Structure formats: structure tokens, C-alpha cells
Amino acid sequence: MSTVISARGLSKSFRSGFWKTKSVAALQDLHLEVQENEIFGYLGPNGAGKSTTLKLLMSLIYPSQGQVEILGKPASDVSVRRHIGYLPENPYFYEYLTAEEFLSYYAGLFDFDASQTKARVERFLKLTGVYDARKLQLRKFSKGMIQRIGIAQALINDPKVVFLDEPMSGLDPIGRREVRDLILELKKEGRTVFFSTHILNDVETTCDRVAILDRGRLVGSGRLTELFSKEVRHVEVVVSNISLAQLRQVAGNEVPIHPSGVTYLLEIDRNAALGKLVSGIEQAAGTLVSVTPVRQTMEEYFFALLQKSSN
Amino acid sequence: MSWIVTICLVSALSSGIYFAQQAIDAKSASLPEAEERLYLSSGHLLKKLALGHSGILADIYWMRAVQYYGTKRVKGSRDFPLLGDLIEIATILDPHLLEAYRFGAIFLSEPDWGARQPERAVKILLRGAESNPEHWQLLRDLGFVYYWYLRDYQKAAEVFLQGSKNATAPVWMRTFAADLLARGGSRASARFLWQELYETTQDERMRKNALENLIKLAAEEDLETLQSLVDRLAQKSGRSVHSLNELVSAGLLKSYPLDPKGFPYTLEAAAGKVVLSEESTVRR
Amino acid sequence: MKVLSIARNTFKECVRDKVLYNLVVFAILIIISSLLLGGITIGDVEQIIVNLGLSTLSIFGTLISIFIGIQLVYKEIDRKTIYSLLSKPVSRAEFIIGKFLGLSWTLAVNVAVMLAGIYGAILYLRHSVELGDFQILLAGLVILVELMLVIAIALFFSTFSTPALSALFTFCLYVLGHFNPDIRHFAAYSSSSSVRALCGVLYYVVPNFGNFGLISATAHGKPLAKQLYLYSFSYGLLYSAIVLVLAIVIFQKRNFK
Numbered sequence: 001m002s003t004v005i006s007a008r009g010l011s012k013s014f015r016s017g018f019w020k021t022k023s024v025a026a027l028q029d030l031h032l033e034v035q036e037n038e039i040f041g042y043l044g045p046n047g048a049g050k051s052t053t054l055k056l057l058m059s060l061i062y063p064s065q066g067q068v069e070i071l072g073k074p075a076s077d078v079s080v081r082r083h084i085g086y087l088p089e090n091p092y093f094y095e096y097l098t099a100e101e102f103l104s105y106y107a108g109l110f111d112f113d114a115s116q117t118k119a120r121v122e123r124f125l126k127l128t129g130v131y132d133a134r135k136l137q138l139r140k141f142s143k144g145m146i147q148r149i150g151i152a153q154a155l156i157n158d159p160k161v162v163f164l165d166e167p168m169s170g171l172d173p174i175g176r177r178e179v180r181d182l183i184l185e186l187k188k189e190g191r192t193v194f195f196s197t198h199i200l201n202d203v204e205t206t207c208d209r210v211a212i213l214d215r216g217r218l219v220g221s222g223r224l225t226e227l228f229s230k231e232v233r234h235v236e237v238v239v240s241n242i243s244l245a246q247l248r249q250v251a252g253n254e255v256p257i258h259p260s261g262v263t264y265l266l267e268i269d270r271n272a273a274l275g276k277l278v279s280g281i282e283q284a285a286g287t288l289v290s291v292t293p294v295r296q297t298m299e300e301y302f303f304a305l306l307q308k309s310s311n
Numbered sequence: 312m313s314w315i316v317t318i319c320l321v322s323a324l325s326s327g328i329y330f331a332q333q334a335i336d337a338k339s340a341s342l343p344e345a346e347e348r349l350y351l352s353s354g355h356l357l358k359k360l361a362l363g364h365s366g367i368l369a370d371i372y373w374m375r376a377v378q379y380y381g382t383k384r385v386k387g388s389r390d391f392p393l394l395g396d397l398i399e400i401a402t403i404l405d406p407h408l409l410e411a412y413r414f415g416a417i418f419l420s421e422p423d424w425g426a427r428q429p430e431r432a433v434k435i436l437l438r439g440a441e442s443n444p445e446h447w448q449l450l451r452d453l454g455f456v457y458y459w460y461l462r463d464y465q466k467a468a469e470v471f472l473q474g475s476k477n478a479t480a481p482v483w484m485r486t487f488a489a490d491l492l493a494r495g496g497s498r499a500s501a502r503f504l505w506q507e508l509y510e511t512t513q514d515e516r517m518r519k520n521a522l523e524n525l526i527k528l529a530a531e532e533d534l535e536t537l538q539s540l541v542d543r544l545a546q547k548s549g550r551s552v553h554s555l556n557e558l559v560s561a562g563l564l565k566s567y568p569l570d571p572k573g574f575p576y577t578l579e580a581a582a583g584k585v586v587l588s589e590e591s592t593v594r595r
Numbered sequence: 596m597k598v599l600s601i602a603r604n605t606f607k608e609c610v611r612d613k614v615l616y617n618l619v620v621f622a623i624l625i626i627i628s629s630l631l632l633g634g635i636t637i638g639d640v641e642q643i644i645v646n647l648g649l650s651t652l653s654i655f656g657t658l659i660s661i662f663i664g665i666q667l668v669y670k671e672i673d674r675k676t677i678y679s680l681l682s683k684p685v686s687r688a689e690f691i692i693g694k695f696l697g698l699s700w701t702l703a704v705n706v707a708v709m710l711a712g713i714y715g716a717i718l719y720l721r722h723s724v725e726l727g728d729f730q731i732l733l734a735g736l737v738i739l740v741e742l743m744l745v746i747a748i749a750l751f752f753s754t755f756s757t758p759a760l761s762a763l764f765t766f767c768l769y770v771l772g773h774f775n776p777d778i779r780h781f782a783a784y785s786s787s788s789s790v791r792a793l794c795g796v797l798y799y800v801v802p803n804f805g806n807f808g809l810i811s812a813t814a815h816g817k818p819l820a821k822q823l824y825l826y827s828f829s830y831g832l833l834y835s836a837i838v839l840v841l842a843i844v845i846f847q848k849r850n851f852k
Contacts, residue, residue: 014852058682061850078686086682092674094604096611108600109683153679163682317844324837329799331830335806338823371777378780 002072004161004192005034005057009066012052026052028216030066034194034209039187041203042196043302044213050196051089053213054165057194058086070161082110085154089165091146095139099130099149102138103156110157124152144175151182162186164195168202180206200298212305219309220301235268235293237277242286250280263289354403361404369405372397376411380418381516391426395419399435406442409449410514416452417508417517420460423594424520429460450474451484455504458496459524468492483507502528526571527594530587537568537576537585545583553580597685598693605697609663615701618662622655641717648713649734649810656702656742657769663701664749665761667694672851681851688843695743695750695839702742710735733824734809740831741807745769747838748802754846772804806830 010030013023027049034040044050055061056068059076068075071083093102100121107117125131128148133141141149147167154162164183168176183206186193197203203210204224211221239247240263247257251266258265268277274291281288361368376397383391398415401408416436420429436453443449450470457467468491475484483503490500502525509521540563541552555578558564568576574591578584587593609615668691671677681687713731718724748768752761775798782794806827 014850055678055851058678060678060681061852062848078684081682081684084682086679088675088678090675091679092676093679094608094676096608097604101607105600105604106679106683109597109680109685150679157683317840320840321837324833324840327833328830328837331826331833332799332803332806334826335823335830338820338826371774371780374777374780374784378783381783 002036003033004036005032005040005068005070005194007032007053007056007066007068010053010056010063010068011065012049012056012061013064025216027056030213030218032211032218032221034192036192037187037190038208039183039193039206040195041207041210042194042213043200043203043210044196044198045306046198047215048213049216050198050213051165052216054086054163054196057163082157083160084163085157085159085161086163087150087154087165087167089169091150093138093146093149093153096137098135098137099125099141100134102149103152106153107156120156124156127155128152143170144172147171147175147179151179155186159191161192161194164193166197167195168197168199176202200302204298212302214306214309217309220305233294234270235272235274235291237266237268237274237291238263238289239266239281240264240287240289242281242284246284246286247281250284251277354400357400358404365404369401369408372401372404373408373411376401377414384424389424391418394426395428395431395435399431402435402439406439409439409443409446412436412439412449413452413512414514414517416456417520420456421520422460429456432456433461445477447474447477447480447484450477451480454484454488455508458491458504459501462496464491464495498528498532523594529571530593533568533570533576534585534587540564541578541583541585551580551583552578554578555585598689598696601685601690601693602696602700605667605694606700609698609701612663614662615659618655618659619705622651641720644716644720645713645731646810648709648716649731649738652706652709652735653738653741653810656705656738657745659705660698660702660742660745661749661762661765661769663698664746665753665758665765667698667750668753668846669758669761677851687847691750691754691839691843691846695746695835698746699739699743702746703739706735706739706742733821737807737809737824737827737831740828740835741804744802744804744831744835744838747835747842751838751842751845754842754849768802769804772802775801775803776805802834803830 007030010027010032011025012027013025016022016024030053032053042050042053052061056063057070057075062076070080073080094105097105103121103124104117107120112120122131125134128151130141130145130148130152133145138146138149147170151167154164167179167183171179180202183193183195207224209221209223212219242264244257244259244264247264247266251257251268255269256267258267266277268274270293278288278291357368358365376394379393379397380391394415398411398419401411402415412435416432418425419432419435421427433453433456436449436456440446440449440453451474454467454470454474457463457470468488471484471488471491474480475482475488487500487503505521505524505528509518509525512518512521537555537558540558541555544558544561544563545552552558555564555568555576559567570576570587570591570593572591572593574588574593576585577588579586587595671680677690680690710732714728717728745765749761749765752764756764778794778801779798782791782798785791785794809824809827
């Protein structure tokens with residue numbers, strides 16, 4: 001597995017104030033590595049520095065310190081861009097162009113010949129579901145359609161690495177589902193996806209690894225499963241067809257039991273011997289409805305991290 | 312773009328620009344005298360377009376006038392078709408540009424090395440006098456034009472008199488006016504005016520021009536004197552004089568007469584007239 | 596070539612821009628009204644047509660160059676279309692040059708249309724072709740290169756300045772450039788040698804728009820030396836090139852927040 005994106009000691013400060021003397025650190029000492037064929041989530045509250053990181057990756061701004069590389073070459077190298085795709089946040093494209101003209105224009109910036117360009121434009125117009133609106137000027141596109149054409153332009157060159165900045169923002173649930181499915185599809189195709197968001201649920205459902213940013217600093221990173229498996233809190237066991245008394249006998253008195261209609265929910269400590277409980281329930285002729293390890297939710301983990309970083 | 316590439320490009324392009332500009336300047340200078348025209352020759356229109364910055368524009372046109380005259384002189388040209396427009400524009404844009412009036416008075420009127428348009432000079436000076444009633448100098452210059460270039464002694468006297476009414480005007484203007492009215496033009500009065508100009512102007516060109524005219528006057532006087540001597544000799548000897556040497560041998564002159572620039576006067580034997588030599592640079 | 600792609604797109608952008616049409620329509624109105632109200636003197640109609648046509652082309656071309664030129668880069672940054680554009684394999688230098696060529700091409704079309712109009716009018720009046728007519732084409736080309744220089748200057752300022760300031764700076768440099776020959780006169784006029792030296796340097800540094808002033812000579816059909824057109828044209832191209840180089844240098848260093 002090779003590293004496709006790497007940041008080492010990446011920092012960026014902006015000068016502000018009337019005389020440009022005050023220095024504001026937008027990003028401090030970022031170390032990051034994204035492996036091939038990963039879906040990497042880049043999380044953080046608003047203003048954390050996510051967009052700054054993406055702009056540094058796209059070489060729209062230059063680092064104050066440190067290096068950033070994509071596919072083994074510095075991010076400022078123009079040739080790298082042959083293999084990447086980028087969807088900016090709240091994208092806006094040339095409103096006087098039609099969808100077809102727009103994609104053709106961007107496709108023309110790669111080294112495809114005329115027939116290849118034509119084929120690609122058609123393919124991605126169809127893929128993102130805007131083919132019927134291809135002769136329409138972009139000024140007439142709705143936000144959802146703009147997002148789609150944005151994805152089309154990001155993928156037009158079959159990039160190895162795809163960068164998405166808040167791709168779900170402003171989309172309705174159907175749109176968000178589609179984007180999520182697209183991201184998963186991209187992974188199946190062997191590509192690497194790097195996307196930033198502040199919506200935790202999106203990350204939980206798609207990412208392999210995440211990094212969490214707060215106020216310009218990296219406060220946590222790693223495989224999603226690793227981050228939370230450490231944090232399994234308890235196991236929820238839902239049973240039915242058993243009386244409370246029998247349950248008490250099997251589980252013991254310290255275990256919290258929550259009745260809910262015809263079922264009971266038990267909160268079992270994660271270190272407890274589950275097997276004994278299960279067989280005890282079976283012996284009592286009860287029904288085991290479900291056994292769910294309750295891990296810390298993404299949200300809880302996230303807020304705990306932020307809390308830690310602000311201390 | 313690396314620094315090296317940038318510096319190389321900038322240097323190469325800068326030299327290119329420099330040489331192109333030089334080529335353009337050389338080519339335009341060597342052009343035959345195409346019909347000259349100012350693109351915008353209306354001073355009043357320019358004043359409106361200047362949107363309140365007529366002062367600076369006036370200075371620019373005044374400098375252009377001076378430059379125009381200078382470069383044409385250097386090229387040996389004796390025609391200055393644009394000079395009137397340039398001075399008129401400058402004085403419309405800024406009616407208080409006194410130096411322009413004087414320059415215009417002389418070089419617009421001059422027949423030899425000027426625009427030969429004394430009427431235009433008059434027009435400009437009249438407007439100038441109207442806008443600057445306290446400046447008697449404008450009336451002095453106007454009088455000068457009337458006197459020397461237009462030979463209108465009546466008008467000249469009127470103007471000098473008018474100017475002399477100003478408290479700060481020099482005394483000679485009044486007496487000069489009176490003299491003009493009484494006896495009309497004379498070489499002495501002409502010499503006086505050119506002398507006055509020579510002494511009061513700071514512009515090198517105008518001083519040189521005044522000097523040339525004073526020399527011309529001196530030469531005219533010489534010619535008159537020599538002519539009377541020649542006539543006297545002819546009468547006395549009963550035959551026509553063939554050369555000015557005879558004046559020397561007759562003891563009427565100490566040595567062969569030279570004009571103020573050092574060229575010998577010659578005698579046209581056929582007409583018996585004393586004239587300047589062909590090579591003489593004295594103005595005719 | 597990518598530069599040409601960007602240029603082609605810029606051309607589309609300009610042609611679909613309402614500002615352009617407003618100015619062109621206005622220019623046509625001005626021409627028609629001045630012809631009607633001008634009280635044409637007999638015998639000089641041709642000269643007036645060439646004069647008027649070329650002058651209008653120059654004035655309105657300059658306005659177009661400034662007002663659209665300052666927006667070329669600004670719009671892309673303001674509307675963030677540049678974010679996705681620069682994520683493609685195209686350098687910032689290619690971007691600037693492409694924008695420049697696109698607007699220049701738009702103005703070249705303007706020049707062509709105006710020249711066609713002038714030639715059309717002359718042919719209609721005269722029913723013949725003369726040798727001096729070729730000069731009108733040359734004058735048109737010189738006007739085009741003058742406009743290209745204005746575009747380059749507008750682009751340069753817009754790489755680091757707001758549209759309002761860019762327009763102001765470009766306009767000021769344009770005016771200053773027209774009075775450039777007078778800087779030289781001032782040098783001759785002044786007595787201080789340091790002022791003379793400064794003016795001498797300024798003469799070459801400030802763009803000399805006086806070099807492009809061939810309109811009235813052309814209108815009179817005066818045979819200007821062909822080399823003069825060539826030198827003026829070269830001057831315009833060289834100066835535009837150097838301004839573009841500087842614009843690229845600044846643009847490459849820029850952070851897009």
C-alpha cells in the first residue's frame with residue numbers, strides 16, 4: 001500500500017490586521033498520510049482549517065512551513081493534477097457555459113484527443129444524471145445539479161485521487177445518499193477518496209480512516225474501527241419471553257434492566273461473561289432478540305477529543 | 312517561473328522595448344515633412360475636456376510649442392505651421408501664461424525664422440491683454456508687432472500709449488508713442504525696441520533673435536552710409552564706381568568695409584548698389 | 596494547447612458578456628450621430644470616415660479593454676471558479692496568457708468588423724481601390740496592438756488589486772502613457788541634470804502610447820514609412836509581453852484564500 005497523500009509539518013499562517021502585521025495560524029504542524037484506495041474522512045468543526053488543508057493540497061495557497069505531497073510529488077507540481085480530481089466547497093462554475101461546453105472545456109485541459117474528450121463528456125454527463133440538461137446554461141442549474149456537474153468535472157479524467165470539500169453540503173437526503181454511494185463506488189474502482197466534512201454521520205458510514213482537526217491542529221486520527229473499538233462501553237442485550245424475576249436471576253442485581261413493551265433491555269458490562277448470560281436466558285426458555293456492542297458514538301468521541309484539545 | 316527565467320525574460324524584453332522605441336524615434340524624425348495637423352486644435356474644446364486641469368495641459372502645450380519650434384529650427388526648417396495653434400491652445404487653456412505670449416509675439420510674426428503670421432500674433436496678444444489688464448508687457452509686445460512686423464505705426468503708437476497708462480510701465484513707452492505719432496517709424500526707434508527686448512528677455516532664443524535683428528538694422532545703416540558714399544564718389548569722379556575698394560583708395564574709408572558679421576559688403580557694378588555679399592549670414 | 600483552450604473559453608465569456616454589446620452599440624450610435632450632426636464638408640468625407648472610424652475603434656476598444664480586462668481574473672477569483680480550474684493540469688502562467696489571448700482575440704474581431712465597415716463605406720463612396728487603403732489596415736493593426744497593451748496592463752493590476760483600483764491605475768497609466776513624449780520635452784526644458792536623467796529613464800519605462808498615434812496621418816492617406824508601423828507594432832508586442840511576465844510572476848505567488 002503506497003502513500004498517495006502526505007503532509008509533513010504542514011503549517012499555514014495568514015497575515016491580518018490593517019498593516020498586515022498580525023499573524024493568524026490557520027494550520028499548525030499537520031502530519032497526515034493517506035494510503036492508496038482508502039476513503040479518508042477529514043473532520044472538524046467550522047473554522048478548524050479543513051478548507052485551508054484542501055487548498056494547500058490543491059496548491060491554491062502555499063505552505064508557510066512543511067511539505068505536502070500527492071502521489072509522491074510536491075503538490076505544486078502541475079503534472080500531479082493529471083491524476084487528481086477536486087470538488088470545491090459550494091462550487092460555482094461558469095454560468096454562461098452549457099453543461100456540455102463546461103465539461104468539454106475542462107476535459108480539454110488534459111491531454112485527450114477530440115474523440116476521447118467527446119466520449120468522456122458524454123459518459124460523465126450520463127453518470128451524474130445531467131445528460132438531459134447538457135445544452136442548458138449552468139446559470140439555470142439548481143444547486144443539486146451544480147453539485148452533480150461538479151462531481152462530473154472532478155472525475156472527468158478518471159483520477160486516482162479524488163478530493164471532495166464538503167460534498168454533501170446543501171443536499172437533500174436523496175442527494176446525500178447518492179454522493180455516499182458514489183464515494184463507495186469510487187473506492188471499488190480502486191481510487192482514493194479524501195473528503196472533508198463537518199457532518200459526523202457521513203464519515204461513520206463511509207470512511208476507512210479519519211483525521212480530526214480542531215483550531216488548526218490535528219487532535220486525532222486513525223482507522224475508524226480502531227478509534228472506537230477501544231471505546232466499547234457496554235453491550236446491550238434485548239430479550240423477550242422471560243420474566244423480570246428470571247432475568248434478575250440470570251443477570252444479577254447490578255445489571256440495569258430497562259423494560260420496553262414486551263422486551264427487556266440489559267446493559268451488560270463489556271468485560272462480563274456474555275456466554276453465561278446467553279445460556280442462562282436460553283435455559284429459561286427466553287428469546288434472545290439482539291446482542292449489540294455499544295461503542296462510543298462518533299459524536300461522543302468527537303466531542304471528547306475537542307474537549308481534550310481545548311484543555 | 313524561476314527567478315532566472317524571469318530575469319532573463321525581463322532583461323531581453325526591456326532591451327527590445329528600448330531598441331524599438333529608438334527605432335520609432337529615429338524613423339519619425341527622419342520623415343519628410345508630412346502635412347502637419349494637430350488632432351484637436353480647438354483650445355476651447357480642450358479646455359472643456361481638461362476637466363479643470365487646464366493649467367497642466369497649458370504647460371504641456373507651451374512646452375510642446377517650444378519644443379516644436381526648437382526641433383524644426385535644428386532641422387533647418389523655416390516653416391512652423393503648427394506654432395500658432397500650439398501657442399493659441401496654450402494661452403486659451405491658461406490665459407495667464409505670460410511667457411507664451413511674448414514667445415508667440417516674436418516667433419509667430421518673424422518672416423525668416425518664424426511662422427510669418429503677425430496677424431495671428433496680434434489676435435493672441437489682444438486676448439492676452441484682455442485677460443491680463445495689469446500686465447503692460449502684453450501691450451508692449453503688441454505694439455512691437457504692429458510696429459516692426461506690420462509697419463502700422465498708428466496702431467503701434469495707440470497701443471504703446473495704452474500700455475504706458477499702467478503705473479508700473481516704463482517711461483519710454485509714452486515718449487516712444489509720442490515720437491511714433493510725430494515722426495512715424497525710424498531706424499533709431501526700431502533699434503530701441505529691439506535693444507529693449509534684448510535686455511529684458513531671459514529666453515536665449517529670443518535674445519539671439521533680437522541680436523540678429525539689431526545686426527540687421529546695423530547692416531542696413533551701413534548700407535545706407537556706404538550707398539551715399541558711393542553716390543558721392545560717383546558724382547565727384549563723374550563716372551560710375553566699380554568696387555568699394557575705390558572708396559578706400561579715395562580716402563573715404565580706412566579699410567574695406569565688412570558687415571557686422573564680418574562678411575565684405577559688395578557693390579553691384581551694374582546698378583551701382585551696395586549690397587550684402589551672397590555668403591553673408593546677416594538677415595535681409 | 597491548454598492556453599488556447601482557456602483563450603477560447605475567455606472569448607466565449609467576452610462575447611456572451613452584456614458589457615461588450617452595450618459598448619459596441621454605443622459606439623455605433625456615436626458614429627451615426629456624429630455623421631449626421633457633424634455637418635460634413637464636401638470633399639473630405641473619406642478622411643472623416645477613416646478618422647472617425649479609427650478613433651471610435653481606439654476609444655471604445657480602450658474602454659472595453661479596461662473594463663473587461665480588469666474583470667477577467669477578478670471574476671474567476673471572486674466566484675471561485677478558479678479553484679476548480681487550477682486543480683486541472685494547467686499552470687497559472689497558462690491561465691494568464693490564455694485570458695490575455697482570449698480578450699485580445701475578442702478585440703481583434705472588433706477591429707476586423709470596424710475595418711470592414713470603413714472599407715465598405717469607402718468603397719461605396721469611391722467605387723475604386725487605392726494604394727493608400729492598405730494603410731488603413733496597418734493602422735487597424737497598430738490600434739489592435741495598442742489595445743492589447745491596455746489589456747495586459749489591466750490584467751497586471753487585476754492580479755493583485757480590486758477591480759475599482761485596477762481600472763483607476765490602468766486608466767492613469769494610459770493617460771500618462773499618452774503624455775510620455777511630453778516627459779521628454781520636460782527633460783529638455785529643465786535645468787537640473789538629475790531631473791533630466793529621471794525624465795530620460797521615465798521615457799523608456801512608462802509605456803509610450805504616443806508610438807501608436809498614427810490615426811490622423813493614416814486618415815490623410817499620408818504615406819508613412821512601412822517600418823514605422825512595424826516598429827510601433829513590435830513595441831506594443833514587446834511591452835505587452837513584459838507586462839504579462841510581471842503579471843504572471845505576481846499571480847504565481849498569490850494565495851487564494
